[in-house]
Amino acid sequence: MILRLAERAAVLVISLAVASVLVFGFMAVLPGDPARVALGVNASDEAVAALRQQFGLDRPLTTQYFDWLGGLLHGDFGTSYVSKVAIGPQVADRFQVTLWLVVVGMVVALVLAAPAGTVMAARHRRLSGLALSALSQLGVAIPAFLAGILLIMVFAVKLGWLPANGWTPPASDPGMFLKQLILPALSLGLVQGAVLTRYVRSAVLDVLREDYLRTARAKGLRPFPALWRHGLRNAAVPVVTVLGLQLATLLIGAVVVERVFVIPGLGSLLLDGVSNRDLLLVQDVVMVLVVAVLVVNFLVDLLYVALDPRLRVAR
């Protein structure tokens, strides 16, 4: 078990290092000089050169890379080329917003997928199972932004029940926070939930075919109690793995949903950075997203071990 942990940790560190080089490298070769964009199209070459020096863009790329990485490790994200404001606090602010969105979206997805997937598996030859199956197929086909637009059209514009956009921090007005969170979290959660449902279904189906479940049924347990007591823990293992992988998709979905619902999260910060050619900001945000995905996958690995005792045996 210790060995396995160490192995996973090493993979995490190497992945992070490789990712940082890639992120930095892509930004470095991107067209569009941030200094020129900040100064406007017709700025003199001297002014641009001066600003490049001020940003440290005239130094060798390796120096820039290690300065950037060193800063990140110390929690210093640098100063934006465009707004000249420290990036760290902005990223922290926006990260909280996106975290709410992703976490609540994930909860919605799970709350939908776990029962729906189980029912689909347990009744996979009945009408109810097939109907749910068709419904989830539809959900898989709809992208999160379209779901968002549809939800807005119905619940905000037509019915007027919920706001179409905006964001209020939970501390300043919890009621408004919830109202504004519902639609974006739903549009993320519905789509993710539909995808997840199919994994739950096949995991539960696999478990249903296992000998121990047949034994449980033979002892006289009805199908759902048998599943509940003996099957779900086993079915959870593959689902948790998928959940970890899905997190990346969910983050990307959040970027798009933030735009549709005008939510000031990491996604909108990233888009602003791209359109302003604020390369350092983009670099930082992308790196934060990469770290989030890799760390969650690492944690999922750990959870996986916790759920399945067989994996604890050292190989």
Add this chain to the structure above:
Amino acid sequence: MKSYSTRAIALFGAAVLAASAAACSAGSGTSSGSSPGGDQSLTVGLVAEPASLDFTTTDGAAIPQALLGNVYNGLVKQDEAGKIVPDLAKSWTVSPDRKTYTFELVDNAKFTNGAAFTAADAVFSINRVKTAWTTSLKSAMDVVSSAKAVSPTQLQVTLSTPSNGWLFRMTTRVGAMFSQTGIDKLATDPVGTGPYKFGSWKRGDSIVLQRNDAYWGTKPFFNQVTLKYFKDPTALNNALLTGTINLISTVQAPEALTQFTSNSKYQVIEGTTNGEVVLSFNNSRPVFKNLAVRQAIRQAIDHKALLDTCFAGRGKLIGSMVPPTDPWYEDLTGVAPYDKAKATAALKAVAGTTLRLRLPTLPYATSCGQVVKSQLEQVGLKVTIDQLEFPAAWLTTVFKNADYDMSIIAHVEPRDLGAVFNAKYYTRYDDPTLVGLLAAADSGDEAAQTDNMKKAARRISEQAAADWLFLLPNLMVADKNLTGLPTNAITESFDLTRLARS
């Protein structure tokens, strides 16, 4: 003239849509009741959020749109008819040699940091453009040789050569008046003499302005105005439909207007802007050195049909580089009327020539480009379309290196005829006659300026220095009871002071 050729040109990009949103005091909109409306507040939906609040070091249209005229005052501003009128300067005189301007300043203006506004602040602000500003707009002040405070309320500015362009530029952000003791935190805490003071900024969301109760002029109606920023046009429309905002400053997609025109809860305002959508020619290419070819290309384009197809028929056909709000505007659409047969005949010699139409990835350029291509192919030319990512790829390839035959982009800067049509610009239009007319316009008196600018506009139209597809409309949608909305959007600022609720 010098200032024209070196100035930054506002291009109608993704963010530049906001520039056309820069609704000004101009317009024959309904009158503002102007008696302050107690604690009423207003939320305005805008397109491009500023990256910083300091327009002395950060370029872009979003900062002056929010702050100029609202938080900052200038000495002068533009009125509804496009005329230069008093702001912090009550009046001014120009010396006979047109080089010395003497301004009489108001004596009761105060900055929001408590300091009184005096001529010394004006001198400080004008000189600071030359020393501390880093954006290319600073060159507007190059022509100033000295500024001095004669008394606390009298300011004298001397130019090195006569320039009408200078006083006009003083109505833009370059003319904003700063406090000598209030420039430490321009990026986050602007200090001005305006009717509103900066309240707060939720990055990625909104900026809040509060009524300045110590304002020296007529106090505005709304106690608080929230400027809320939307990247997505659909989200902007939905925000108005659900009551999150009261006003859309610029409608991005004219096709989407029907949902408002058919609803009695809203009013739609349509006027003009400074945004000329130009089909530019690279005049240094051999094929475009031929006047007959350039003229025939203009005649080959059915502008009315084009406007209907790619901008839902909203917008105005102008035929040259002058919007109707400039004093020297003339309708020049008759210079090169649509005539397919004539164009085909004139292009016989060069029929089959392939022209490279390099378009920025902006919705209006992409859709109008298709129409231009099909119309030019009907008169015997071959047109290939390249999409160039905007801004970076387009700016490098077309704007900086002039590696193109034709392009389409909206030029939204006011009075930009001379800036766009010169040999150094990406149009590569080298015309001594035009240079002479523009110089005479800049140095002459008001009548000479108007006369020469008219000639200049006719000159580029007759010479077919480019084709002018249409003028972007000012399209706003607002709650029915909102008054004081400007019809035309021709300045850099979104003037909140005339808005009221009936």
